[in-house]
Amino acid sequence: xxxxxxGEAPATAAAKSKPRxxxxxxxxxxxxxxxxxxxxxxxxxxxxxxxxxxxSSSSSKRGVMEICDRWLSANDSYTQDSGSSRPxxxxxxxxxxxxxSPFLPSSATLVGTQSTNGKKRKFAPGQQxxxxxxxxxxxxxxxxxxxxxxxxxxxxxxxxxxVDQRPVKFRPTPxxxxxxxxxTILVKMQHNYFPGYVVEYLPAQTIEDQRKGxxxxxxxxxxxxxxxxxxxxxxxxxxxxxxxxxxxxxxxxVTSINNDATTRPPTPPPRTTRRAKPLSPAAxxxxxxxxxxxxxxxxxxxxxxxxxxxxxxRADAFYGSTVQRAALKQEAQYGDIRxxxxxxxxxxxxxxxxxxAERWQGVAKQSDDEPARPVGSERYESLSITERRxxxxxxxxxxxxxxxxxxSFDHPASDSPQQxxxxxxxxxxxxxxEDDVSGWNMRLVEIYEARSRMRKRKGLPREDLTSFEKxxxxxxxxxxxxxxxxIRKVFGADxxxxxxxxxxxxxx
Numbered sequence: 001x002x003x004x005x006x007g008e009a010p011a012t013a014a015a016k017s018k019p020r021x022x023x024x025x026x027x028x029x030x031x032x033x034x035x036x037x038x039x040x041x042x043x044x045x046x047x048x049x050x051x052x053x054x055x056s057s058s059s060s061k062r063g064v065m066e067i068c069d070r071w072l073s074a075n076d077s078y079t080q081d082s083g084s085s086r087p088x089x090x091x092x093x094x095x096x097x098x099x100x101s102p103f104l105p106s107s108a109t110l111v112g113t114q115s116t117n118g119k120k121r122k123f124a125p126g127q128q129x130x131x132x133x134x135x136x137x138x139x140x141x142x143x144x145x146x147x148x149x150x151x152x153x154x155x156x157x158x159x160x161x162x163v164d165q166r167p168v169k170f171r172p173t174p175x176x177x178x179x180x181x182x183x184t185i186l187v188k189m190q191h192n193y194f195p196g197y198v199v200e201y202l203p204a205q206t207i208e209d210q211r212k213g214x215x216x217x218x219x220x221x222x223x224x225x226x227x228x229x230x231x232x233x234x235x236x237x238x239x240x241x242x243x244x245x246x247x248x249x250x251x252x253x254v255t256s257i258n259n260d261a262t263t264r265p266p267t268p269p270p271r272t273t274r275r276a277k278p279l280s281p282a283a284x285x286x287x288x289x290x291x292x293x294x295x296x297x298x299x300x301x302x303x304x305x306x307x308x309x310x311x312x313x314r315a316d317a318f319y320g321s322t323v324q325r326a327a328l329k330q331e332a333q334y335g336d337i338r339x340x341x342x343x344x345x346x347x348x349x350x351x352x353x354x355x356x357a358e359r360w361q362g363v364a365k366q367s368d369d370e371p372a373r374p375v376g377s378e379r380y381e382s383l384s385i386t387e388r389r390x391x392x393x394x395x396x397x398x399x400x401x402x403x404x405x406x407x408s409f410d411h412p413a414s415d416s417p418q419q420x421x422x423x424x425x426x427x428x429x430x431x432x433x434e435d436d437v438s439g440w441n442m443r444l445v446e447i448y449e450a451r452s453r454m455r456k457r458k459g460l461p462r463e464d465l466t467s468f469e470k471x472x473x474x475x476x477x478x479x480x481x482x483x484x485x486x487i488r489k490v491f492g493a494d495x496x497x498x499x500x501x502x503x504x505x506x507x508x
Contacts, residue, residue: 172203173215178236184443186235187219187227192248193235195443196221202228222440237447243454264352284407289341293349296403303399304354304376310421311399318395319379325394332398335405335431342397350392350400355385401428 179185179198187196200218204210217234220226235241279287279295287295302308306315314331317324334342356373375381383391405424415423455462 170207170210172205173210175201175203176236178238179217179234184237184446185219186242186245186247186447187221187229188233188235189221189224189248191246193245194221194223194248195440195447196234197443199226237450240454240458242447242451243458243460279407281408281410289345290349292404292407293346293353293400295407296400297353299403300350300353300396300400301374301376303396304374304380306377306379310417311395311402314395314399315379318391325390328394332394333425333428333432334398334401335428337401346400347393347397350396351389354392354396355388 179201181198181200183198185196185198186193196219198217199220202216202218204212204214213230213232215231216228217231218226219229219234235245284292284295299308303311303315306312314328317328317331337346354373356371380388380391402421402424405428406420409427411420411423452462
């Protein structure tokens with residue numbers, strides 16, 4: 001593209017030109033005299049060594065650009081004085097840059113630009129170069145050099161930073177407070193939550209499983225026993241979710257225990273008095289309760305004859321004073337066997353064997369086909385029928401429970417009968433303290449107390465409102481009310497107190 005040369009007078013050209021902001025008007029030097037033109041022009045002064053520049057990191061880039069501007073000015077003067085073409089810029093290496101240049105890597109090389117016009121620009125006498133032309137030339141060269149600088153700086157700074165390849169140290173998820181072993185919790189079963197407690201915490205063993213939420217809790221519930229659950233399937237007593245979660249409902253009914261001890265045809269006496277073959281605890285546990293009592297008949301006969309030394313203390317107390325006999329009731333331990341099973345199954349089976357026909361005296365069901373009852377010691381034979389019934393309930397019943405306990409657990413073969421007897425009594429005492437029903441009732445009370453506190457903190461209504469309190473809050477017939485986590489309808493009969501609306505977890 002041809003460049004325009006204005007021929008106005010210097011003053012006129014200077015007056016008409018509008019210098020841009022940041023630019024300066026500069027005149028060309030006067031033409032050299034013939035004497036001076038005949039001699040070879042002196043080369044431009046060398047650029048100042050960049051290594052001498054000690055600029056701060058914040059102004060190092062500006063210092064480099066000033067050095068480049070001075071180098072451009074020196075080349076312009078040399079071109080106009082010597083009449084030769086503008087020289088080609090060489091390379092500026094990193095050794096010429098200040099040491100404090102943070103934006104250039106150690107291997108950076110800045111490539112200069114070459115003049116697009118190899119000939120000297122000539123002007124007629126009296127003419128001067130336009131300021132706009134000079135500015136365009138300076139802008140072109142500065143733009144090219146700055147572009148090269150920026151390109152190298154950008155390419156050097158955009159190198160990816162080294163990635164830390166060290167393996168991430170795996171740490172198992174810590175156990176949250178309130179989830180200790182034995183702690184009461186709520187366990188989600190399908191859509192409802194039921195009481196339970198923590199048995200064991202099983203954190204994930206790899207970082208992949210941890211990210212997938214594979215932390216597990218071994219929990220125990222009343223209906224399903226021990227099961228595995230994730231963290232989002234349990235609610236701790238200290239968490240907000242206990243306030244309005246949907247509680248499940250457990251109702252217990254009286255189980256009908258059928259026993260035919262009083263209606264079964266008489267059983268002939270055994271042909272031999274030899275004891276049955278010993279059974280393993282697993283095999284003994286598979287027997288029905290009636291079969292277990294029949295298995296104990298030989299040992300129970302030894303108790304009647306006062307031939308079993310381990311239970312002699314109980315027989316002596318029964319044959320002693322009235323006070324001693326009354327104290328035997330406090331010594332009886334039945335473990336986790338329910339009273340209904342004692343009354344319905346075990347006692348009738350013991351009476352059927354120990355009394356035989358005597359149990360029907362004065363009753364229409366008396367049968368002449370009954371075999372003879374087992375004969376006991378002299379003291380036993382001196383008892384009346386009523387006293388022999390008491391002997392069954394006060395002596396034979398607790399001793400039969402002890403023998404069932406001994407045969408239900410593994411034990412070393414070297415243990416003596418006296419050691420087994422003492423261990424069984426201790427075990428029955430522990431089972432009585434760990435009664436299943438009473439234990440779950442205590443956990444249920446703990447859950448209700450924590451739920452009530454959390455509902456009060458969150459501003460939710462109480463769940464144990466009386467009929468009068470329900471009328472005070474004006475619960476209308478058919479209105480849906482959230483009660484113990486369940487949605488149910490309220491009818492007029494409920495408001496009058498005929499049928500309570502709040503149905504807590506029953507039988508836990």
